[in-house]
Structures are given as structure tokens and as C-alpha cells.
Amino acid sequence: MKLSTNTNRAALNGRATFFLSVFLLASVFTAGHATGSGAIGDHVNDMSANIDSYNDEVVWLIGKVDVIVDTYEKEGAKAAAPEAVVDHWEAVDFHSAIEVNYIPLYASIWQGLFGVRVAIEEGAPIDVVRAEQDKLEQTLWQSLGAVKVAAQYQERGLLPDVEATTPDSPIETIDVIKQRLDRTLAKYAEKLDDEAIGIVQDTYLNLFEGIEGMLIEQDADLVESLEIDFNVALPKAIQDGKSVDDVRGVINTMQDKLDRCKALLRAAEEQRSDVF
Amino acid sequence: MRRRTFVKGLSAAAAAPLLTPRLAAATSVDDLDPLVGELTLYLGRGEGGLYENVLEAIEKRNPDFTLKIRRGPTAALANVIVAEAGAGVRGPDVFWAVDSGAIGLVSDAGLAKPLPTDLTDLLQEEFRFERWAPVTGRIRTLPFHTGRLQATNIPDSIMALPDSDLSLGWAPAYASFQSFVTAMRILQGDADTEAWLRRMDKRAKPFAGELGVVMAVERGEVDVGLANHYYTLRLKSGKPDASVDLAFTRNDAGCLVNASGVLALNNDDLTINFIRYLFTTQVQSFLAREAYEIPLVSGVNPPAGLPPLDTISPPKVDLTLLADLKPTLDLMRKAGVL
Numbered sequence: 001m002k003l004s005t006n007t008n009r010a011a012l013n014g015r016a017t018f019f020l021s022v023f024l025l026a027s028v029f030t031a032g033h034a035t036g037s038g039a040i041g042d043h044v045n046d047m048s049a050n051i052d053s054y055n056d057e058v059v060w061l062i063g064k065v066d067v068i069v070d071t072y073e074k075e076g077a078k079a080a081a082p083e084a085v086v087d088h089w090e091a092v093d094f095h096s097a098i099e100v101n102y103i104p105l106y107a108s109i110w111q112g113l114f115g116v117r118v119a120i121e122e123g124a125p126i127d128v129v130r131a132e133q134d135k136l137e138q139t140l141w142q143s144l145g146a147v148k149v150a151a152q153y154q155e156r157g158l159l160p161d162v163e164a165t166t167p168d169s170p171i172e173t174i175d176v177i178k179q180r181l182d183r184t185l186a187k188y189a190e191k192l193d194d195e196a197i198g199i200v201q202d203t204y205l206n207l208f209e210g211i212e213g214m215l216i217e218q219d220a221d222l223v224e225s226l227e228i229d230f231n232v233a234l235p236k237a238i239q240d241g242k243s244v245d246d247v248r249g250v251i252n253t254m255q256d257k258l259d260r261c262k263a264l265l266r267a268a269e270e271q272r273s274d275v276f
Numbered sequence: 277m278r279r280r281t282f283v284k285g286l287s288a289a290a291a292a293p294l295l296t297p298r299l300a301a302a303t304s305v306d307d308l309d310p311l312v313g314e315l316t317l318y319l320g321r322g323e324g325g326l327y328e329n330v331l332e333a334i335e336k337r338n339p340d341f342t343l344k345i346r347r348g349p350t351a352a353l354a355n356v357i358v359a360e361a362g363a364g365v366r367g368p369d370v371f372w373a374v375d376s377g378a379i380g381l382v383s384d385a386g387l388a389k390p391l392p393t394d395l396t397d398l399l400q401e402e403f404r405f406e407r408w409a410p411v412t413g414r415i416r417t418l419p420f421h422t423g424r425l426q427a428t429n430i431p432d433s434i435m436a437l438p439d440s441d442l443s444l445g446w447a448p449a450y451a452s453f454q455s456f457v458t459a460m461r462i463l464q465g466d467a468d469t470e471a472w473l474r475r476m477d478k479r480a481k482p483f484a485g486e487l488g489v490v491m492a493v494e495r496g497e498v499d500v501g502l503a504n505h506y507y508t509l510r511l512k513s514g515k516p517d518a519s520v521d522l523a524f525t526r527n528d529a530g531c532l533v534n535a536s537g538v539l540a541l542n543n544d545d546l547t548i549n550f551i552r553y554l555f556t557t558q559v560q561s562f563l564a565r566e567a568y569e570i571p572l573v574s575g576v577n578p579p580a581g582l583p584p585l586d587t588i589s590p591p592k593v594d595l596t597l598l599a600d601l602k603p604t605l606d607l608m609r610k611a612g613v614l
Contacts (some may be wrong), residue, residue, distance in 0.1 A: 168347055170325045201484075205449070206349065209485045211325070213507060213568075216487060219513040224491050231484045275333035276305055276560045 047097060051192035057092040058144050062137050064088045065116060069133050073126045083122035085113045098143045103182040105143040110189035111244040112136030159264040170211040171269075174262045177207050183250045184234070189244050196238050204230040211265070218264040222257060229254045286436065289368055302398055302573040305556040311341035313546045318349025318357060320373040320536075321537045326567045327372065334553050354378035354599075357541070358385045369542040370550060372411070375456060377524075379537040380596025389543035392549070398555045402592065403535065405571045410535030411554050412569035413473040415582075415590065416456050417505045418523040418530065419493045430500060430523040434530025435464065437500070438475035445489045446480045447496035448613045452504050452534070453486065458604045459593050460529035473611035482613075487511075502530075506568035509581045513568075524588045533590040534598065 047054075063066035065085055072080035089095055089109070098108045167173040180203040187196040208230060216223045234254065237247045311334070319327060335343055346353070350373045358381065360367040363364050367387075369595035373379050383389060396404045403410045418430055418437075431437050437444065447453050460469045481498055483489045489501035496519065511518050526529045538554055540547045555557060560571040568579040576585060608614040 168325070168328055168345075173325070203573045204484060209450075209487070212485075212487050214325075215509050215512045216507070220491070220511055220518070222486070227485075227488050227491065231488065272329070272566060273562070275330050276337055276558050 004103040037258050046154075047101075047147060048155050050097070051148055051151055052092065054097055054144060054147055057094040058140050059092075061088055061092055062140060065133060065136060068120070069116065069126075069129055072120045072129060077120050077123060080120055082117040085117050089113055090249050094144070094147070097147045099186070099187045102143065102146040103145055103179070103186050104138060105188040107182070107189040107244070107248070109136070109143060110186065110191075112139050114189070114191065114244075149227050167207075170214055170265045171262055173207055174265070175256050177203055178255050178258055180207070180256060181234075182239075185244070185248055185251050188238055188247050193238055193241075197235050200230060200234050200238075211261075214265060214268065218268055219260075222260060222264075226254065226261070229257070281403070281531045295402060299556055301575040302479075302555060302557040302560060302571075303552070305337070305553065305558050308552055308556065309549055311338040311546060311550055313340075314342040314344065314345045315341045315370060315546060315550055316346070316368045317370045317372060318346045318348075318353045318368040318373075318547070320348070320353050320375070325609070326563065329552070329566070330559055330562065332542075333559075335548070340496045343550075350374045350378040351381075354381040357382050357387065361385065361387050364425045367403035367541060369540060369544075369547045370540055372536070372538045372554075374536050375598070376408075376410065376535050376537045377456065377458075377596035377601065379539055380599035381405050382539060382541075384599070387541055388539040389541065391540060391543075392548060395548065395552060395555065400574065405596075406540040408537050409551065409555070410572050410595070412560065412563050412567070413533045413572050414452070414569060415505045415524070415585070415588070416452075416530055416532045416534075417508065418500050418525065419490050419503055419508045419520050420500045420523055421496050421498075421519055423496060423519045425499055427521065427523040432524075432526045434525045434528045434587070435468070435472055437525075437530070438479050439465065442499040444480040445483055445492045445501040446475065447483045447486045447489050447503075448608060449484065450486050453502065454601060454604055454608070455534055455598045456529050456532055457608060458598045458601060459532045459591065461604060461607065462593055462597060463529055463591055464546065466603070471605055471613050473608060473613050475611045477611065490520060494518045505570075505582060506579070509568045509579055512581055524583075527589045527591050529591060529593075531590045532589055532593060533570070533585070536569070537595075537596060558563050558609055603609055 065088070068080050068082055068085060072082070098109065112135050114131065116129065116136055119132045126228045158175045167176050181197055184196045184203075187193075187199060208226070212223050212227070229250065234247070234250050237250050280523060281373055300551070306500070317331070318332070331345065335341060346368065348356070353371065354373065357367050357371060371382055379388075390406050392408055396409055397408070399409060403413075420427070420430055425442075431440050457469065457473070460472065464472070483491070483492060484505035486501075487507045489498075489503045490511055492498050493501045494511060494515075500523075505522060508520055508522050511520065538551055540551060555573050557573075557576055558571050560576040563569045564571050564576060564579045566584075570582065570585065605614065
């Protein structure tokens, strides 16, 4: 079952201010400063001091999901109230720590949460539900590891300044585009389809459009392929309600093409004539 | 339908200076004083980052000069400048915007300082303004599929285009297109513009951006598109056998020349001398060569593949009026194209 965007927006209302105006990751990690309402919490700016808390939250969340799955096994879907997995996830600070530090895993967590929830709501056999639960737990532990590493980077002052996320070169622009595609997947995994498509459209018009003129001189076919990806393939995959893995596949393909674009632009820049 | 006869096509790359010869020729960077001190520049983004190359080169050439740059979408920066001035906050010394509409927004707020005439005189006469200076231009064009058409098959009136039997492509959400519609409103009035939009909407295939339009033309998906000139030139540069060429309308919004522009918010010597660098032969040539922009100073060649502007007849439009986008967007929504 695929929930409507409106339904999920209502469900997610409690953290409506959660969305950050920062783009994520220089390559893997990036700084996690809240720039908007503050709902993200100061803890993300001092993650080392909060690692134990994050650890406790992951354990707590896994326990909550386990109770839901146990209840489903014994008493059925209605008693299990699987929609609570989203509420539990939204209640933990770890939520924002992983969102600002490693958006691909953030998307996978949402995918895992809905994997458990939908399996229960559809009355899937318990072994199928347990398999979804196992995947979610693995992703949560992996995410905790990612936050721990990011915390070390943060402590050493190695995370980039989020204020400097406006790209000042075509190559940096490609990095930001790739990050925004990761965010697209995260929002899709959250069932925020309209927001996901909005990110795709904004990224195309405000970032990709600015560099494709240079790219077309290097490889017109590659640009044309990405044009189709931005304007047809990715929006259609989202609108058609494809699985998160399917959408991830489209995005991974686009990111591979963008890496080729980056190499082409780097080579072109080396060949560029001097101004003076 | 009137037929055009003057466009020679991209293969006839023109090397002639644009428009009529000028009294003041572009200066060489070697004739300028060194820059010493610090300036704050707000840079409206565009042209794939090549403005950055120019700025880096200026800094490299002037080791005692520091440029503090704030980057962002052009319209947003214009609004920031106005807001900062209103709040009494010290803003930039210079604003370099990718489109003249944003320049108009700042200029209308009374924030732009007059530029010296020896600087503005470097520009072709129709591009001389008291409080801002167009740096480089771009022209609206009609890219067409060369496998099916010749330039003479294309109407030379933009207003006649939707009444032709040609298949068309356009990108109504694209900022340059909206500036073009604004120019049409100024030149033709709202009623004719709305009628044109409605007629076009029945005929034209929409695309997200104008590169998409040009590529659709090249594939033969549509006969003719509406787009800024540089996409076609860049495509031809990377793919010389691409089946696309440029046609131009005459003396209407369809061949509007819009421009990036610079204005001074501080008229001290350092600010003005910095702006002079943008109008040197070297910078203008670089932007023509690498960004396919149209130089607006005398004695600098246009980008390869573009006919000289004196063979085209762009309309006379106060470019700063193109900032007035809201009525345009309202009209486009009313016509159902947005």
C-alpha cells in the first residue's frame, strides 16, 4: 500500500519545521547546523557529547519496533498499531543527527520503517515482517556508526561550513546536485512525494540549467540523457509510486552520469584559455 | 508570412565588430591602474561559473586587491541589496547581475551611483546608461531544424510564429523566456501578448529549459524553438554536424538583446576602476570566447557562429524595465501557459 502524500504530511506534521536549508555532505559527511527554526536541535552541533544518547535512542527505537512486531504476531495488525513506528522515529534526536550527516541512510531508515509498517498493514506473514524488521535494525546500527564517524570529524573541525554551501564552480555545483538527489530520495522514502518532485524541479532549474551549457560542448548525448532523467524519468518514477529501491536506482544512475560530467568539466577547465 | 533573407547561418561565423564603429575603443587591461584595497561584490549567478574565472584573474593580477564575494540567485541578491540599504546595513560596493531586470530593481531603489562617462562611452551607444552598465549581451533566437527548414522558411515576426504551419517548442517557466514576454508586453501591449501566448499554447510543446528546446529542435522533435542564442552555439561547438541553425525575427521581442549588468553602490576610485576591468578587451573577449556572450564594447568580436548584431535588428527596450515580472507572470497564468 502506498500512503497518500497528504496522509503522511499530516502524520509528519509534528516535525514540520524539521526541513533544513542546508545541503548535505561534502563527500560523505557535512556539518549539521540548524539554520531555520531550531527544531533540529543544538545537539547536532555537538554530536560527540550526544553519542551515548543517540545510542540509547537507537536501542529504544529497535525495542519499540520489536514490540509492534511481537504484538502483530500474537494479536494481529490492529492491535500492533504499526503506524506508531513513524511517531517513534520522529521522537528521537538521532533522527536529525542522521538527516544532517548522511542523507542516503536517512532515506534507508524511512524505507525500513515503512517496510515494517506496510508489511503489517498488508497482513504479511510474520517471517516477511521480521525480515523487514531486520533490515531496519541493520540500517539503524549502520546509521549510528555513520553519526559516530561524523562526530569525530566534527570534533576535529573537519566538517565543511554549511554557510559555504553555495557552489562557486561548476564542479561544486555537480556535488550539490548529487546531494540534492539524495535528499529527493529521502523525501520520497518519507512519502513526501510532492516535496521530492519539488526538489528535483528546483535542482534542475537552479543548478543543472546553469552548467548544462558548458556540458553540452563536451558531451551533448550525456546532457540530453540527464535532461530526460531530470524532467521525465525521475519525476515519473516518483509519480508512479515506484519502490524506494527503484527510485534509488534512477538516482544512482543519474549520479553516475553526473560523475562523468564532473570529469568532463574538470578536463575542460584545464584546457580553458586565460582571461588575461 | 514575410520571409527573411538576411540570416547567413551559423557556418558563416562573423568576425566583424558589432554594430557601428565606436569613437571609444575597448581598453586593454595593460592600460588600467592596479587595484589596491578591498571591495565587496554581490555576484548574481550565471554563465556556468565563468564570471568566477574573470574575478579570479582580476585578483591574481592585482595582488594587493581583495574581493569579498557574496553569491546567489540574481533576483534574490537584488532584494537583499535593497533590504540592506533600508536597514542601514553596509551592502556591496558592486553588484554584477546576470540579468538587467535585477539591476533595474536596485537602480529603481535609488541605490546605484552614476558611472563616469569615459567608462560608459566604451559601450555601444544603445547600451549606455547613467547608473549601470551592461557587461555582455544575449539575444533571443529561433533555432530551427536544418534537415527540414531554411532560415527563409521562418517568420520574421514573432507575432506571426503561432500562425505558421511549423511545429514549435518553448520553455515558459524559463527566466529568459519570461523576460522576453515582458519585452513583448512593453512593445505590443498586454492584450496582444496574451493573445499570442494563447495561440502559442495551442501549438508549442513545452520544455523545462531552453537547452531542452534546442535539443528537441536538433532531434527534429519540433521544427522551431524559442531560446537564447548561446545554447545553439554551444551545441554546435560540441557537435558541429548538429541539425540546428539560428533564425532571427526583426525589430520585435523575438530578437531582444538582454544583458548582464554591473552597477556601483559606491563611487570611489577603487569601485569604478574595478568595473573598468570588466570592459577591457581581454575580459570581453574571454566572455565571448568561453561563455558565448555578446560583447557590447567596441572592437571586440562576437562569439563564433553568431552573425554581427548590425545584421539583426533588435528592438529598443529599456532593459531595466524587464524587472517588472509580476504582471508578466500574471498574464502567463491568465493565458494558461504557467
